Amino acid sequence: MEIRDLFNQQSDFFNSNKTKNVSFRIEQLKKFKDILKENEGLLYEAIYEDFGKSEFETYLTELSLLYHEVNGLIKNVKKWSKRKKVSTGIANFPAKSYIIPEPMGVTLIIGAWNYPYQLSLLPAITSLAAGNTVILKPSELPSRTSKVMARIINDNFPSNYFHVIEGGVKETTELLENRFDKIFFTGSIPVGKIIYQAAAKHLTPVTLELGGKSPTFVLADADIEMTAKRIVWSKFLNAGQTCIAPDYILVDQSIEALFLKALKDEIEANYKNKGDIEENYLRIIDNKNFDRLSKLIETGQVYFGADLNRAKRFIGPTILQNVSFKDEVMKEEIFGPILPVLSFTNLEEVIKTVKERPKPLSCYIYSKNRKTIDKLLTELSFGGGAVNDSVMHLSNTNLPFGGIGSSGIGSYHGKAGFDSFTHYKSILDKPFWFEGNIKYAPYTKKKKAIIKWLFE
Numbered sequence: 317m318e319i320r321d322l323f324n325q326q327s328d329f330f331n332s333n334k335t336k337n338v339s340f341r342i343e344q345l346k347k348f349k350d351i352l353k354e355n356e357g358l359l360y361e362a363i364y365e366d367f368g369k370s371e372f373e374t375y376l377t378e379l380s381l382l383y384h385e386v387n388g389l390i391k392n393v394k395k396w397s398k399r400k401k402v403s404t405g406i407a408n409f410p411a412k413s414y415i416i417p418e419p420m421g422v423t424l425i426i427g428a429w430n431y432p433y434q435l436s437l438l439p440a441i442t443s444l445a446a447g448n449t450v451i452l453k454p455s456e457l458p459s460r461t462s463k464v465m466a467r468i469i470n471d472n473f474p475s476n477y478f479h480v481i482e483g484g485v486k487e488t489t490e491l492l493e494n495r496f497d498k499i500f501f502t503g504s505i506p507v508g509k510i511i512y513q514a515a516a517k518h519l520t521p522v523t524l525e526l527g528g529k530s531p532t533f534v535l536a537d538a539d540i541e542m543t544a545k546r547i548v549w550s551k552f553l554n555a556g557q558t559c560i561a562p563d564y565i566l567v568d569q570s571i572e573a574l575f576l577k578a579l580k581d582e583i584e585a586n587y588k589n590k591g592d593i594e595e596n597y598l599r600i601i602d603n604k605n606f607d608r609l610s611k612l613i614e615t616g617q618v619y620f621g622a623d624l625n626r627a628k629r630f631i632g633p634t635i636l637q638n639v640s641f642k643d644e645v646m647k648e649e650i651f652g653p654i655l656p657v658l659s660f661t662n663l664e665e666v667i668k669t670v671k672e673r674p675k676p677l678s679c680y681i682y683s684k685n686r687k688t689i690d691k692l693l694t695e696l697s698f699g700g701g702a703v704n705d706s707v708m709h710l711s712n713t714n715l716p717f718g719g720i721g722s723s724g725i726g727s728y729h730g731k732a733g734f735d736s737f738t739h740y741k742s743i744l745d746k747p748f749w750f751e752g753n754i755k756y757a758p759y760t761k762k763k764k765a766i767i768k769w770l771f772e
């Protein structure tokens with residue numbers, strides 16, 4: 317089907333007002349959940365073929381989040397869609413005031429490749445819950461997951477309500493020519509700028525979920541073993557291809573040696589047997605990214621790892637030591653299983669350096685000292701993060717998820733997601749039986765005095 321026709325059909329369906337019915341939305345969300353359940357096998361197969369993602373990791377980092385989100389949407393959509401009364405004030409007596417949560421219309425979701433199911437389907441179902449229609453364009457890089465999403469959605473939902481368009485730059489560019497009511501994009505900063513510009517032509521509101529280099533502070537009083545355990549899991553999950561992975565470590569020099577050893581011990585403990593890494597660890601998405609990451613390892617000082625196999629697109633967990641902010645690995649988001657460790661002696665100086673760089677999507681602080689934790693939380697600006705953990709803040713749907721500055725615009729998950737796909741229409745509602753008359757001509761001193769009395 318032509319993209320323009322699809323857009324027009326969705327526009328017509330939205331204008332039929334069917335999606336404004338909350339029971340209809342709940343029905344569709346339940347249907348989505350059933351489809352997800354029925355097709356788990358296909359989803360596992362496709363993602364394994366694309367980049368060796370195991371069933372365990374696929375469930376943990378993709379499907380479990382989708383189930384959790386869809387359950388929350390089903391439970392809350394009725395409450396969130398209700399009109400909300402607010403106070404009116406004497407100036408408008410005897411009116412009442414309320415806010416109507418209103419769906420935006422035809423929405424476009426553009427997904428990234430690294431968590432192909434979660435990053436495409438989670439915003440899509442949130443948009444449906446808010447009463448919109450959805451055209452979803454998943455990333456073309458993991459081609460099998462893109463295909464399987466297109467199949468299970470397009471076979472089960474009418475195209476004028478929820479439809480997947482597969483493709484890359486060409487298809488996305490064509491999609492962007494249409495006057496969408498909302499665009500939700502997950503991906504890189506350079507493409508985020510292209511999307512923002514295309515949206516600006518139609519004054520379409522956007523949510524941009526972008527990336528950046530997320531710093532991780534390890535202070536002298538941190539529990540070194542637990543810190544290493546949590547960082548190793550969150551960094552090497554998805555082979556480091558995670559937008560909120562700890563990008564680099566800033567460790568207090570006094571514990572650097574102990575911390576490096578703890579990281580190494582933890583990695584070795586995770587992959588004791590040869591088969592462990594084969595079964596549980598992902599491949600790099602494509603050769604282009606493999607070559608980019610290999611170069612970063614070549615230019616750095618390896619403390620551990622650097623196990624590379626281009627034919628298999630495999631890069632083992634790798635730690636770089638004696639890294640400085642000027643090194644190649646510190647210039648761009650790593651997005652792979654390479655963990656540079658930088659040490660510091662002066663926290664003030666390192667805070668200043670981090671502040672001079674673009675605002676990251678996440679930041680993590682490992683310490684027992686509340687004062688230092690609060691100092692970092694107050695002084696640094698970033699999308700979201702965690703104290704004494706990494707990545708896990710994403711799993712709490714009560715925490716809005718999104719970036720700031722170059723790491724993104726807007727947020728989603730739970731109510732924040734519903735809000736990002738909703739317009740809050742404000743209404744003042746007045747009966748005919750009374751009119752104060754003081755705002756009408758002729759304007760007199762007495763009327764002005766009453767107005768002054770009302771407002772001051």
Ligand code: NAD
Nearest residue numbers: 427428429454455484485488503504507525526527528559
């Ligand atoms: P990407 O920007 O290359 O691609 C994202 C999407 O944009 C894809 O669907 C792709 O087809 C489309 N696209 C690519 N070039 C385009 C163009 N010129 N015009 C129109 N559309 C185009 O990003 P990626 O490689 O898929 O993902 C990696 C990046 O995404 C990283 O920077 C990562 O940090 C970020 N990311 C952010 C989040 C988040 O939630 N904030 C999550 C995952 C990934």
